[in-house]
Amino acid sequence: MPTSHSRAGVASVCAATLTLSGMLLTGVLAAQPAAAADPAGYQNVRINEVSSNGSDTVELYNTGSTAVSISGWKMSDDSFSAQSFSPSAGTIPAGGFVTFNSPKGLGDADKLVIYTSGGTVVDRVDWATDKAKPAMARCGGDGTGAWVTATTATTFGGPNASGCPSSIPAASRVRINEATSDGSDTVELYNGGTSAVSVGSWKYVDGDTSHSAATISSSSPSATSIPAGGYVTFNSTIGLGDNDSVFLLDGSGDTVDSLTWATDGAKPSDERCANGTGWFRTATTATLGSANSCSGSPGGGTGGTPPGQLLGGGGSLTSGCTPEAPSGTGSTPSGTLAWPGGADVTIADNVCAFTTSTGPEGRDVSGLAFDPSNPSVLWAAKNKNWLFKLVKSNGKWIPDPTWSATGKQIRFAGGSGEPDSEGLSVGGNGHLYVTTERDNTDNTKPKDTILEFDPTATGSTLTPIHQWDMTSQFPQLNTGDKDDANLGFEGVGYVPDSWLTANGWVDPLTGAAYNPANYPLHGAGLYFAGLEWDGSLHVYGLNSDGTFTTFGTIATGKSSVMDVTFDAGTQRLVATCDNTxxxxxxxxxxxxxxxxxxxxxxxxxxxxxxxxxxxxxxxxTSTCTGGTREAVWSDDGIYGFGSGSSSSGHALYSGTFPC
Incomplete structure (x- = not known):
């Protein structure tokens, strides 16, 4: 069968006719730009939003982990006559956006093709009448989501979530799930929805703009419908080559999904990881017609190499690293909303990175806190009395070797015991405040404390500057049962006085507006400790003389709390609960x-x-890029998706949250 090749240049001018969904579109193939090297990561750039309502605005998004230069890039509409455009920036940062106004204008039923300066097709989107008004936007994940007509105002220059409809159409749940350019040139579609979708009249085209779109049914007569959770495969009759693409169009001519890869990216295949939802990677074994194996190297196709390792398969554990399966899974509270950030998540640590002398299994990472004075630092608490200072290296959070490559052990006051360290917060003085549930040397008894550590202290073991013991406030935990003793202080968050006073918080002790001056020894904020037992928050003023003031209890509406943080970006206190x-x-x-x-x-x-x-x-928010910032999660069981998955043995995950 014919094979398309890299479009590094088209030598002649010729007439072209393209038939799409019953519409006859004619145009002229203009000479493409002279051959030039494509910039690294070009296939990670995606058209993310486009409007044909007069402004004719286009938004590009970089799904990769490194910036991509778009100098000299061009665009075309349905005439395929490439034109230069003037972007808002010449480089798209990782996870960032660039916009431009189309120099040709965009019509009611049109298409948009983006080329590198060397003429390679980067991405393409087609739409039918009025489908790009107010805009066509990717919904469910910038750069990777389903193409739908935006239902509200456009969101150019920022994430698309606010412009997406609340319910994605059934046809938009169909995704290109795997493709191969090794001679069989097979494409696999996956239906991630809850109902079957008819695809007999759907079409596909590759990255060669001289090729006409072909129907799926003509390539595979049996490929007429995809059941919910099912697959359809077809062999491309127009061929698939190196530096190529597949663009999927529904019966109306709207783009449903696309995949672009660089040289050898689809050999033996390019597959989504996780199956049906994640980024593309080059597979070691094609799994056409069934769930993706997700074994191979990241970065083969669209989506490139996001920070860390992608979720979805093919991991291995080092000796002595034992995952712990999750326990206590409960239901999601009613009224809960979908995650407002990006849909994709990456593994953000090395496998078994937190092995220590008291926890060689490498698990039990619990509390996390960004350092507000240095957001390139992430502090982590491990249950078995260890603290870690983490910094980024090659997209992953690793122990800072200048602080301690293996973490620092912590003790109770006097240098005794093994604190069952759970929660972690950075106070207004830059010190670390850690909550404990027990002393692991006597784990049948609760020991609910908040410990203050100076992170600049030298040595491999840290002892607290102050220790505040609240154990007597929770007699329900002191039953002689180690499981009850393990349901104490799970998280802690430092909340500045300025937020409490600016928002009119009423002091439960006085019944009047909170006045920090009433508590001269407490510093510049209060500490909110989360109790795993019942999901309540307990508010304390931690005094410099070792005493504390109790400001009462706050209900979170949850049965349990595992972490507490104050987020200045949203001006909210956040109570986190795990699978419970x-x-x-x-x-x-x-x-x-x-x-x-x-x-x-x-x-x-x-x-x-x-x-x-x-x-x-x-x-x-000082770290915001392209309207988003990083969110990080820790798994104290390093279980991931289970044995053999790429996430097994890893404790940290990284995603995005709106600014």
Missing amino acids: CGETHTFMKVNASGAIVPDVTYTNPTVMPTDNLEGFALAP
């Missing part, structure tokens, strides 16, 4: 009566495993 509450995050506000109450609750991204994800942190 359906992997949810409740953002809390001060209401009109001066009480702190739940505002909104979000689930995790759907691609996340349902594990004991006990830590959660949002990067400061």
Whole structure:
């Protein structure tokens, strides 16, 4: 069968006729730009939003982990006559956006093709009458989501979530799931929806703009419908080559999905990981017509190499690293909303990265906190009395070797015991505040404390500057049962006084507006400790003389709390629960009566495993790029999707959250 090749240049000018969904479109194939080297990561750039309502605006998004230069790039509409455009920036940062106004204008029923300066097709989107008004936008994940007509105002220059419809059409649940350019040139489609979708009249075309679109049914007569959760495969009659693409169009001529790869990217195949939802990677074995194996190297096709390793398959564990299966899975509370950030999540640590002398199995990472004074630092607490200072290296969070490559062990006051360290927060003074549930040397008894550590202290073992013991406040935990003792302080968040006073928080001790001056020894904020026992928050002023003030209890509306953080970006206090509450995050506000109450609750991204994800942190807004910032989760069981999956043995996951 014929094979298309890299479009590094078209030598002649010729007439072209393209038939799409009953429409006859004629145009002229203009000479493409002279051959030039394609920039690294070009296949990671995706058309993310386009409008034909007069502004004729186009948005490009970089799904990769490194910036991509778009200098000299061109675009064309249905005439395929490439034109230069003037982007808002000459380089698209990782996870960033660039916009431009089409120099040719875009029609009611039109298409848009983006080329590198060397003439290679980067991406393409087709739409039928009025489908790009107000805009056609990717919904369900910038750069990777389904193409739908936006239902509200356009979101050029930022994430598409606010412009997406609440319900994605059934046809848009169909995704290109795997493709091969090794001679068989086979394409696999997957239906991630809950009902069958008819695809007999659908068409596909490759990245060669001289090729006419072919119907799926003409390539595979039996490929007429895809059942819910099922697959359809067909062999491309127009061929698939190196540096090529597949564009899928529905019966109306609207683009449904696309895949672009560089040289040898689809050999033996390019596949989505996780199956049907994730990024593309080059597979080691094609699995056409069945679930993707997700064994191979990241970065073969669209989506490139996001930070870390992609979720979805093919991992191996080092000796002595033993995952722990999740326990206590419960239902998601009613009224919970979908994750507002990006749909894709990456593995953000090396396998078995947290092995220590008291926990060689490499699990039990719990509390997480970004350092507000240095957001390139992420602090982590491991249950078996260890702290880690993490920094980014090649897209992953690793122990900072200048602080300690293997973490630092912590003790109770006097240098005794092994604190069952769970929660972690950075105070206004830059010190680390850690919550404990027990002393692991006597784990049948609760020991609910908050410990203050100076991270600049030298040595491999840290002892607290102050220790505040609240154990007596929770007699229900002191039953002689180690499981009850393990349901104490699971998380802690430092909340600045400025937020409490600006929002009119009423001091439960006085019944009047909170006045920090009433508590001269407490510093510049209060500490909200989350109790795993019942999901309540307990508010404390931690005094410099070792005493503390108890400000009462706040209900989160959850049965349990695993982490607590104050997010300056949303101006909310966040109470996180793991699989016990359906992997949810409740953002809390001060209401009109001066009480702190739940505002909104979000689930995790759907691609996340349902594990004991006990830590959660949002990067400061100072790190925002393209309208998003990093969100990080920790799994204290390093279970991932189970044995043999790429996530097994890993503790950290990275995603995005709106700025």
